[in-house]
Amino acid sequence: MTVLAKAMLGGRAYRWWLTALAAAIVTGVLLWLRQWHQGLAVTGMSRDVAWGLYIGQFTFFVGVAASAVTVVLPYYLHAWRAFARVVILGELLAIASIVVSLLFVLVDMGRPDRLLNVLLHPSPSSLMFWDMLALAGYLALNVIVARAALAAEIDGAPPATWTRGLVLLSIPWAVSIHTVTAFLYAGLAGRPFWLTAAMAPRFLASAFAAGPALLILLCGAFRYDIGEEALCKLRLVMTYAMTANVFLALMEVFTAFYSGIPGHAAPYSSWTWLSGGFAAAALALALGRSRYAPAAVFASLAIDKGVVLIPAGFIPSPSGAVTPYIPTAVELGIVLAIWSVGALLVTILFRVAIAARELDAGASPQCLAS
Amino acid sequence: MKITRQAFLALLAAAARAFPRPRRMAMAIDLAKCWKDRGCTRCSQACHAAHNVPQIPDRRREIKWIWKDRFENAFGEESASPAVAGAPVPLLCNHCEHPACVKVCPTGATFKRASDGLVMMDEHRCIGCRYCMAACPYGSRSFNWSDPRPFLRTIDPAYPTRTKGVVEKCTFCAERLARGGQPACVEVCPPKAMVFGDAADPSSAVAQLLQTRHAFRRKPELGAGPNVFYLL
């Protein structure tokens, strides 16, 4: 276990990084206390735009969590050995993303002190009930599987055979979490922007692009070599998924505008077009195999799904009003803090996984020396 | 097992007593009467005073149970002929037959009462997730973005106030109905433009109006089955 202890220690840059994250988290907690005290009036949300950044970010990170399937499925179902070094990172990223998405739900609640009401009064007709079940189950699956895999690696033993069943279960489960999350929105008769059967497929496509993009970026940041082949394949998955996502978005545009139904075209504001433009540019970079493609894909999807999708659904209001939504500094501070919690979790979990891997390979844990 | 005809009928009668025919409370608003004074706000004043609904200056965060909006905003641009465009229409929760708000609520804090079809709110159970606001196709729900009490000029002790962080809306004055009364808006309306009653009872005034007059509802294509009808 001393390896794990060592994994927690690091050089100067690492300590600065942790300090910055801690500062952001503490600031966020203080801002959240203020929100708790004054109410959600400290955000930019309104009677007409009842959900904003928080629920948008929740949606985006459920997608990142689900995207672990893009490494788990090829590795376990198709025995793509190339992913041997990255599959555990995918599972750990899923854990951090679920925690982040649950935190976003928590800060969005008007009465977080009544959180348990969801369990005390289970309401199967509500998709939110199923979403909470799906997310909790997925979190548990990934914690159990990743723990077992790490323990086996540290002991230098092959992973226990009983984990395989759970890993296989986690594949459809990953698809289910993001499908149910899409259903939260796609089943609402009064919100034409969301009322589309393409919502769940599009959620999956954008998730399977954003997830691998983030994995590539993280491997770079940790200077963790997953091998040329694995990198190539991750980029391939990202590019195909991004292509599917942009294709589906264009289908939405066609239906909205060719049908000519006013409520379907109205949500397309300059923000929607701008983020669509970003996505198209990111896709162009990916198709052109630019080295900036993963960053561009990740950023454009974090904006499209994490910022624009949710407020746009509230335009126009049921009585045709267009109420602008501009997040406040408090809201941004809380978002930053939750991102920092995610970054902290990823930092710790990835360092442990990489240290265990280097130990296993008998190599010196170079990437930890930073 | 054999059962005599008499026993069977007695059983039926007992069942009918045990399970009374559910009522379906509905409202019909005669717009021609309402438009006699287009500036009238008596209905919302009476409602908001009776239910401690705060007056919040920031319009984006306002709380309203019954209010007026332009005809084209209530019924859509294409249904507003020049004769009615711009005319104010009273809007409130429709106490839908198939309420989207009830379907999505993860805690049962909003629920449809089986006995009379009222869509009710339990503000003590609400977690403030605002899923119901996203789901309601009529914009009938308001959220307490901050503590509402500082925005109340007078507090009616007969009705509870709410806390920050919960959703509220029109209840068809369940508390007045329980005492055998009528909703506050219906009672106060000077031209008696609103008629309220059990639409499932053919002899009720509201059922008669819906039989004989041209009645229409907001967004009928969504299948929510609003129980607020407009007459023209």
Ligand code: SF4
């Ligand atoms: S009008 Fe809205 S709040 Fe009222 S019952 Fe229908 S869906 Fe629910």
Ligand code: SF4
């Ligand atoms: S805000 Fe309250 S009433 Fe509305 S869906 Fe959430 S828990 Fe139910």
